[in-house]
Amino acid sequence: MGFTAILSHPPLSGGPATAMSGAMVDAEPRPYVAPVPSFWGTTSRVRVRTLILLRWLAIIGQTVAVLFVRYGLDVDFPIYWALAAVGVSVVINIALIATRRSQELAREWEAAAQLAYDAVQLAVLLALTGGLQNPFVFLFVAPVAVSATVLRPAVTAMLAALTFACVGAISVWRLPLPWPDGASFVMPPLYQMGIAAAVLIGLGFTSVYAWRVAAEEERLNIALAAVQAVLSREQTLSALGGLAAAAAHELGTPLATIHLVAKEMARDIKPDDPRYEDLQLLVTQSERCRGILSQLSANRERGDIMLQRAPIKAMLAEVISPHEGLGTEIVIDAQGEGPLEVRRMPEIVHALGGIVENAVGFAKTRVDIEARWNAEQIEIAIRDDGPGFASDILNRLGEPYLTERDEEGIAGGLGLGFFISKTLLERTGAKLEVRNRRAPHRGAMVKAVWPRSAIEAPAL
Numbered sequence: 001m002g003f004t005a006i007l008s009h010p011p012l013s014g015g016p017a018t019a020m021s022g023a024m025v026d027a028e029p030r031p032y033v034a035p036v037p038s039f040w041g042t043t044s045r046v047r048v049r050t051l052i053l054l055r056w057l058a059i060i061g062q063t064v065a066v067l068f069v070r071y072g073l074d075v076d077f078p079i080y081w082a083l084a085a086v087g088v089s090v091v092i093n094i095a096l097i098a099t100r101r102s103q104e105l106a107r108e109w110e111a112a113a114q115l116a117y118d119a120v121q122l123a124v125l126l127a128l129t130g131g132l133q134n135p136f137v138f139l140f141v142a143p144v145a146v147s148a149t150v151l152r153p154a155v156t157a158m159l160a161a162l163t164f165a166c167v168g169a170i171s172v173w174r175l176p177l178p179w180p181d182g183a184s185f186v187m188p189p190l191y192q193m194g195i196a197a198a199v200l201i202g203l204g205f206t207s208v209y210a211w212r213v214a215a216e217e218e219r220l221n222i223a224l225a226a227v228q229a230v231l232s233r234e235q236t237l238s239a240l241g242g243l244a245a246a247a248a249h250e251l252g253t254p255l256a257t258i259h260l261v262a263k264e265m266a267r268d269i270k271p272d273d274p275r276y277e278d279l280q281l282l283v284t285q286s287e288r289c290r291g292i293l294s295q296l297s298a299n300r301e302r303g304d305i306m307l308q309r310a311p312i313k314a315m316l317a318e319v320i321s322p323h324e325g326l327g328t329e330i331v332i333d334a335q336g337e338g339p340l341e342v343r344r345m346p347e348i349v350h351a352l353g354g355i356v357e358n359a360v361g362f363a364k365t366r367v368d369i370e371a372r373w374n375a376e377q378i379e380i381a382i383r384d385d386g387p388g389f390a391s392d393i394l395n396r397l398g399e400p401y402l403t404e405r406d407e408e409g410i411a412g413g414l415g416l417g418f419f420i421s422k423t424l425l426e427r428t429g430a431k432l433e434v435r436n437r438r439a440p441h442r443g444a445m446v447k448a449v450w451p452r453s454a455i456e457a458p459a460l
Helices: 048-072 079-098 108-128 135-150 153-172 189-268 276-308 312-323 346-362 417-427
Strands: 043-047 105-107 329-336 366-373 377-384 431-436 444-451
Touching: 043 048, 043 108, 043 135, 048 079, 048 105, 048 108, 048 135, 079 108, 105 108, 108 135, 108 153, 135 153, 135 189, 153 189, 189 276, 312 329, 312 346, 312 366, 346 366, 346 377, 346 417, 346 444, 417 431
Parallel strands: 329 366
Antiparallel strands: 043 105, 366 377, 377 444, 431 444
16 A cells, blocks of 8 residues: 555646647656746845844843953953944844834745854854853854755855854964953863864754754645645535525525426417417426426435435445446445444545555455444454555654555655545544555555544434
8 A cells, every 4th residue: 555645736837748839749758847046036035033032032141241241240351342343234124124024924935044143143242252262152053053954955055164263263263261250261172172163063963853853744734734724625625515405495486486487377378379289398397397396406405415424334335436437446344342433524534545556556366344333432444455565654644645556666746645534534533544454455454533522423
């Protein structure tokens, strides 16, 4: 069983399959390669306001630290040069606020330039207060971590390289570390090298960690948006029946009036009158329309009942109906303690349908759907006799954009199918078990287990 994507990429205009004017080009299809976005025109994922706010926090912290060390601890160092470096940050923030773009997303080069300035400004402050001997040297991690969260890895790598250069510079060009009572404190060179190495390793680890977390969050957000789109589509389809019933109800009264008037007119006209046949046709067709509207209303009532509740075997039959007749035998086995009706939830129908579609796609000859229930819980297991899950991805099942490849190495889809099914089922209270079948059987198994109260239809 694999993960056939429920969603697919939209058609790409201008790609190899695009029809040219006058004729179709008979050529081998080439994989689409997305263009690398421009550094100067790409929008980042951070607002200008956020960068301004972070810098205000840095300004406040730097000012408090400088004043406390100079006047609180009575340590002598070039405070005016340090305050001048802080003042430059204040001027930059005021200038950014004056542009009235604080609510907009910063362009990538703008965000990179501001973070690069923050790193250089921190290097100036540290050079004035001891360089690598200053314990605040680890603040170099902050700009790189922010960059890894909101900018591309290539931009973050450039910012990390600049930070490495700053660390190297303040290890050479620096003033002595300020110390109370005029004493001097000099760390051994080997210890300073250890601090530099710790800062560099911290930069690398923190940036990679922040980038991975941000990338995973973005993928989850996109995948969850796909789940919401699926649910919205199901709700739209369910609402169509209500619209049909409303239309039938609203059209019923005027149609009854037309039918009544037509019958009265036909009764007063003799059969040999040339208008008689037209009036009879009008009566017949109005009766036909009334019958159609009655069927719509009746189907809606039956549909409401079906949407609210259904025997579990009937719901499973609805799940497999789109996949029957494709060359794979699908067998339903539903047994439990007494009769069981469940709430027909679109999430369950859609999710089980996606899992069955994957099972049919990978099965050799047969897919078994087994439903078991007792007084406490309900289980639905879907088994196929295909090759089963690949061992290298079995522990990663449920992650978005995880997909198996076919024999030619071509990805079968976006890898959202199983993620969507898993998310939908868990929203209904199910716990999923996914594994390969035990010998001598072959294939994969997906089992969903609910507390009986979670999906059982209430008694009538």
